[in-house]
Amino acid sequence: MKSLAEALLACEALSLTQRVERVPLSEARGRHLSSALSVAQDAPRWDQSAMDGYAVNWREASKSHVEGADRHYRVGQVIAAGHPPQALQEGEVARIMTGAPLPENADTVVIQENVELIDAERAEPGVWVRFTQRPRHVGEHVRLRGEELNVGMGLLDVGRLLNPAGLALCASQGLTSLEVWARPRVAILSTGDELRAPGTALEVGQIYASNATLLQGMIEEAGGVAVDCGVARDSAEDTREGFLRALAQKPDLILSSGGVSVGDFDPVKGTLADLGARLDFWKVKMKPGKPLAVGELAGVPVLALPGNPVSAAVSFQLFARPLIKRALGSSVEEARLRRARLPLLEPIEKKHARAELIRVARRTSAHHGEGWALAGGQSSAWLSPLERADALLIVPEGEVSWGEGTRAEALVLPWATC
Amino acid sequence: MKSLAEALLACEALSLTQRVERVPLSEARGRHLSSALSVAQDAPRWDQSAMDGYAVNWREASKSHVEGADRHYRVGQVIAAGHPPQALQEGEVARIMTGAPLPENADTVVIQENVELIDAERAEPGVWVRFTQRPRHVGEHVRLRGEELNVGMGLLDVGRLLNPAGLALCASQGLTSLEVWARPRVAILSTGDELRAPGTALEVGQIYASNATLLQGMIEEAGGVAVDCGVARDSAEDTREGFLRALAQKPDLILSSGGVSVGDFDPVKGTLADLGARLDFWKVKMKPGKPLAVGELAGVPVLALPGNPVSAAVSFQLFARPLIKRALGSSVEEARLRRARLPLLEPIEKKHARAELIRVARRTSAHHGEGWALAGGQSSAWLSPLERADALLIVPEGEVSWGEGTRAEALVLPWATC
Numbered sequence: 090m091k092s093l094a095e096a097l098l099a100c101e102a103l104s105l106t107q108r109v110e111r112v113p114l115s116e117a118r119g120r121h122l123s124s125a126l127s128v129a130q131d132a133p134r135w136d137q138s139a140m141d142g143y144a145v146n147w148r149e150a151s152k153s154h155v156e157g158a159d160r161h162y163r164v165g166q167v168i169a170a171g172h173p174p175q176a177l178q179e180g181e182v183a184r185i186m187t188g189a190p191l192p193e194n195a196d197t198v199v200i201q202e203n204v205e206l207i208d209a210e211r212a213e214p215g216v217w218v219r220f221t222q223r224p225r226h227v228g229e230h231v232r233l234r235g236e237e238l239n240v241g242m243g244l245l246d247v248g249r250l251l252n253p254a255g256l257a258l259c260a261s262q263g264l265t266s267l268e269v270w271a272r273p274r275v276a277i278l279s280t281g282d283e284l285r286a287p288g289t290a291l292e293v294g295q296i297y298a299s300n301a302t303l304l305q306g307m308i309e310e311a312g313g314v315a316v317d318c319g320v321a322r323d324s325a326e327d328t329r330e331g332f333l334r335a336l337a338q339k340p341d342l343i344l345s346s347g348g349v350s351v352g353d354f355d356p357v358k359g360t361l362a363d364l365g366a367r368l369d370f371w372k373v374k375m376k377p378g379k380p381l382a383v384g385e386l387a388g389v390p391v392l393a394l395p396g397n398p399v400s401a402a403v404s405f406q407l408f409a410r411p412l413i414k415r416a417l418g419s420s421v422e423e424a425r426l427r428r429a430r431l432p433l434l435e436p437i438e439k440k441h442a443r444a445e446l447i448r449v450a451r452r453t454s455a456h457h458g459e460g461w462a463l464a465g466g467q468s469s470a471w472l473s474p475l476e477r478a479d480a481l482l483i484v485p486e487g488e489v490s491w492g493e494g495t496r497a498e499a500l501v502l503p504w505a506t507c
Numbered sequence: 508m509k510s511l512a513e514a515l516l517a518c519e520a521l522s523l524t525q526r527v528e529r530v531p532l533s534e535a536r537g538r539h540l541s542s543a544l545s546v547a548q549d550a551p552r553w554d555q556s557a558m559d560g561y562a563v564n565w566r567e568a569s570k571s572h573v574e575g576a577d578r579h580y581r582v583g584q585v586i587a588a589g590h591p592p593q594a595l596q597e598g599e600v601a602r603i604m605t606g607a608p609l610p611e612n613a614d615t616v617v618i619q620e621n622v623e624l625i626d627a628e629r630a631e632p633g634v635w636v637r638f639t640q641r642p643r644h645v646g647e648h649v650r651l652r653g654e655e656l657n658v659g660m661g662l663l664d665v666g667r668l669l670n671p672a673g674l675a676l677c678a679s680q681g682l683t684s685l686e687v688w689a690r691p692r693v694a695i696l697s698t699g700d701e702l703r704a705p706g707t708a709l710e711v712g713q714i715y716a717s718n719a720t721l722l723q724g725m726i727e728e729a730g731g732v733a734v735d736c737g738v739a740r741d742s743a744e745d746t747r748e749g750f751l752r753a754l755a756q757k758p759d760l761i762l763s764s765g766g767v768s769v770g771d772f773d774p775v776k777g778t779l780a781d782l783g784a785r786l787d788f789w790k791v792k793m794k795p796g797k798p799l800a801v802g803e804l805a806g807v808p809v810l811a812l813p814g815n816p817v818s819a820a821v822s823f824q825l826f827a828r829p830l831i832k833r834a835l836g837s838s839v840e841e842a843r844l845r846r847a848r849l850p851l852l853e854p855i856e857k858k859h860a861r862a863e864l865i866r867v868a869r870r871t872s873a874h875h876g877e878g879w880a881l882a883g884g885q886s887s888a889w890l891s892p893l894e895r896a897d898a899l900l901i902v903p904e905g906e907v908s909w910g911e912g913t914r915a916e917a918l919v920l921p922w923a924t925c
Binding site: 114115118132133134135139169170171172173174187188189190232237238244245250252253254255256257258259260261262263264265281282283284287288289291292293294295296297298299300301302303304305306307309310323396397398402423466468470471472473475476478502504506 | 532533536550551552553557587588589590591592605606607608650654655656662663668670671672673674675676677678679680681682683699700701702705706707709710711712713714715716717718719720721722723724725727728741814815816820841884886888889890891893894896920922924
């Protein structure tokens with residue numbers, strides 16, 4: 090038997106094959122860069138106006154300061170964003186819009202609020218203007234070429250998670266696609282004679298298959314591509330066919346659910362061995378989810394998860410999700426579930442020896458503020474408390490008696506909104 | 508001029524049309540239910556074993572307790588999950604697997620660890636067994652029909668956000684599709700003579716269009732469908748054509764970027780008025796992002812965002828994202844950006860009158876622990892500090908002088924990983 094900590098460490102020693110793919114910017118959100126990017130062009134590309142106003146030559150504008158406030162300037166041109174300017178002539182200013190390039194000989198912008206048109210409605214070429222307030226310093230309201238980014242400096246590091254601002258930054262550098270870590274393909278094989286597809290009729294002893302839906306949602310949440318390989322009946326032959334079906338999908342990881350315990354009808358372990366899989370059968374001192382088979386079939390990592398839905402979900406979150414996240418470029422640290430420590434809103438008593446991961450919801454109490462409350466019954470067959478849960482409270486091995494108000498750590502589920 | 512608080516309240520009075528759509532379970536993750544669901548079948552559907560073991564009749568098993576520990580029972584049948592059982596006969600037990608239905612006359616399960624086979628290797632029909640430890644109480648290791656869910660009770664409330672466990676819960680009830688709020692279609696119109704598509708060559712004064720990439724990422728992150736309607740040049744005619752192009756996409760919301768200031772080349776406001784739009788021109792006492800036009804064009808809400816990328820992003824997060832989230836079924840409260848209060852890791856000095864939303868990153872310092880540090884320069888034209896930011900620190904109107912260590916509230920960006 091492995092302790093929970095030992096099992097987590099052992100899983101962190103495993104890894105999926107990482108592949109690189111090039112995707113358009115529009116599909117790169119949430120992905121990690123597989124190679125670093127450098128700045129390809131200065132930002133801004135040229136000295137430009139930071140405001141709507143008038144481009145001036147500081148030396149001329151400050152000379153006028155000495156000679157008196159009433160000096161008039163001729164508007165030599167109107168520079169809109171997107172259009173190349175002419176050089177500024179002596180005695181002239183240029184009407185300029187935010188983001189437009191500064192003309193040669195200009196180095197400072199006077200904002201339009203500080204400029205008065207003389208006998209004119211619009212600042213057109215030929216119109217005369219005067220300043221009601223002169224520029225305070227050279228370079229005022231000017232964005233200098235390269236003041237944000239210079240050619241050759243690092244733009245985004247390898248492994249960087251791409252958010253909308255990062256994608257826009259890449260677009261502003263002229264990029265249309267990026268090299269990122271490919272989404273791992275994760276094959277799902279459900280096992281069990283009792284499983285029928287939702288939407289069909291059930292006979293006595295049959296239930297609707299739900300683990301494939303559960304695993305698909307969790308795989309996609311982690312960033313993987315889920316490939317449902319259907320249901321294998323509890324026979325060696327059908328289980329064997331199921332795993333071959335999964336392999337044919339060229340997956341990066343195979344997840345099976347069910348058939349991994351020591352029951353007489355649990356053929357997963359034997360079948361995998363017959364197929365030549367290298368397989369460790371783990372018993373983890375945890376509840377839910379004691380049995381877990383970990384190995385490799387034809388070079389593809391396999392995790393055989395328990396069949397009870399809560400056991401499958403907890404085992405996935407602890408052992409499978411980090412593999413997917415790391416294949417996508419997360420660090421070992423980032424790939425783990427986030428931890429949060431809050432007071433218990435009700436006491437926890439545990440008699441059994443295994444560590445327990447209790448489904449808890451984040452609630453507010455008058456007494457303790459934000460804290461952990463049971464999300465419902467803790468049967469590993471019950472999906473509804475898992476649906477309401479925000480986190481998995483970590484109750485360590487051995488007898489535990491924690492009073493209300495005890496601060497306790499929980500693993501926050503990836504879909505928790507708190 | 509509106510204060511930031513007034514502008515946020517005014518935006519919460521707006522709403523998009525909500526539409527219902529039916530989607531398969533495999534596409535429903537992250538969506539909100541548009542109608543409540545009830546339990547259609549008990550869970551579990553029948554009394555079943557919670558363990559691999561032997562189904563017994565408690566009265567018989569406890570009678571044997573009085574008579575001595577050595578009573579032998581005949582294995583009458585083997586009940587695997589998925590197969591209907593026969594009634595239990597007197598003097599018999601039934602080998603039973605986890606999840607399999609309890610046979611008639613049985614009410615208790617003895618786990619296999621507490622049962623010894625007599626002269627046999629496998630628990631097959633006809634084999635005799637004895638208990639090494641008897642059941643402790645009637646119903647031990649039995650999951651009773653309906654102990655989790657009963658027909659007719661509520662399964663999931665209207666508006667419920669669908670996580671993987673919720674989808675599996677629906678599958679376990681036999682559902683294959685769900686009615687959810689449809690993703691709003693959000694048309695994006697970029698305006699500006701200076702904009703060119705990434706991947707093309709630039710002339711003096713031109714830049715690569717990046718706001719459509721920025722808005723697409725933020726729209727999709729919020730759950731909307733982004734429809735890029737291209738770039739309109741800074742003329743009334745081109746802007747008019749752009750808005751008509753956007754309308755033709757039958758959007759639920761139109762977002763434009765740029766051309767909304769008071770510059771001579773800012774045609775958005777006039778064009779929208781010419782098209783018959785009902786339009787409020789807001790000046791919000793905030794930095795970045797003062798100008799914002801809010802209105803309705805042919806029945807479709809329009810938000811005309813500023814052109815500087817950081818201004819557009821901040822305005823989107825404050826004013827547009829909540830509209831999308833609410834159309835998808837979030838409450839007003841849930842649709843807002845999450846707030847977090849942490850100590851400042853560096854002092855903040857602000858002289859100008861407007862409220863400021865400063866791009867900050869969550870960092871750890873030896874002195875203050877987790878806190879807010881500037882994510883870089885605060886120019887509204889700089890994308891790289893926004894890319895690094897985790898949150899928007901709220902600095903209120905008027906002069907502000909906050910020392911290092913002051914606890915200050917920030918709006919956490921949706922893509923922040925902390």
